[in-house]
Amino acid sequence: MSLTVIDHPLVQHKLALIRDERTGSKDFRELITEVTMLMAFEAMRDLELEETTVKTPVETARVKVLSGKKLALVAILRAGLIMVDGILKLVPAAKVGHIGTYRNPESKLPVRYYAKLPQDIKDRRVFVLDPMLATGGSAVDAIAEVKKLGASQIKLLNIIAAPEGVARVQAAHPDVEIVVAALDSHLNDHAYIVPGLGDAGDRIYGTK
Ligand code: PRP
Numbered sequence: 001m002s003l004t005v006i007d008h009p010l011v012q013h014k015l016a017l018i019r020d021e022r023t024g025s026k027d028f029r030e031l032i033t034e035v036t037m038l039m040a041f042e043a044m045r046d047l048e049l050e051e052t053t054v055k056t057p058v059e060t061a062r063v064k065v066l067s068g069k070k071l072a073l074v075a076i077l078r079a080g081l082i083m084v085d086g087i088l089k090l091v092p093a094a095k096v097g098h099i100g101t102y103r104n105p106e107s108k109l110p111v112r113y114y115a116k117l118p119q120d121i122k123d124r125r126v127f128v129l130d131p132m133l134a135t136g137g138s139a140v141d142a143i144a145e146v147k148k149l150g151a152s153q154i155k156l157l158n159i160i161a162a163p164e165g166v167a168r169v170q171a172a173h174p175d176v177e178i179v180v181a182a183l184d185s186h187l188n189d190h191a192y193i194v195p196g197l198g199d200a201g202d203r204i205y206g207t208k
């Protein structure tokens with residue numbers, strides 16, 4: 001049961017701007033992309049490498065290149081979609097799956113309306129992406145869907161998590177490492193993260 005909080009100064013500085021209610025959608029999207037790339041840098045630290053050689057203009061060099069399982073990114077719609085592009089810039093060969101869920105405003109339970117995952121996802125390392133981990137319902141559901149297709153190496157990347165969500169994911173999926181930029185205080189009565197950043201989907205897409 002592992003939780004990694006990325007407390008790098010660049011991540012924390014950008015997170016401060018993301019949280020600020022005065023930050024508009026354009027900057028919000030750009031900052032989420034940047035933080036996601038920095039988080040991916042850390043979350044992918046354990047990717048396997050193999051040695052090979054390349055010829056530089058000067059001499060032959062021993063080099064290391066990625067090996068082992070290929071990657072899959074799974075975005076939890078809507079908000080998770082914004083985290084895909086930054087990681088694809090780093091690992092353009094990754095395949096991308098989408099799981100659509102929204103939280104029922106009364107019950108706070110996730111309602112699934114879409115799922116399309118790479119067919120070979122069981123042979124890939126999977127990174128499930130969603131800026132917010134609140135009750136954990138959406139993430140638990142998405143990870144279960146990914147596991148149904150046989151995937152076994154899964155990490156969950158969230159920008160901000162609540163302790164309640166972390167506990168829920170750890171209970172349901174103890175094998176999944178959770179990587180976050182911040183672990184916040186608690187959930188409020190509407191199951192929003194405190195202090196959080198508000199509604200991620202609305203702030204990304206300007207829907208409120
Ligand atoms: C938000 C967020 C997560 C979910 C987290 O999505 O992007 O998917 O809530 O909450 P949970 O941990 O309690 O499940 P939302 O339901 O607002 O849908 P949207 O991204 O389409 O706006």
Ligand code: URA
Nearest residue numbers: 134192193198199200
């Ligand atoms: N979804 C969000 O977008 N924000 C929260 O704080 C909780 C769920």
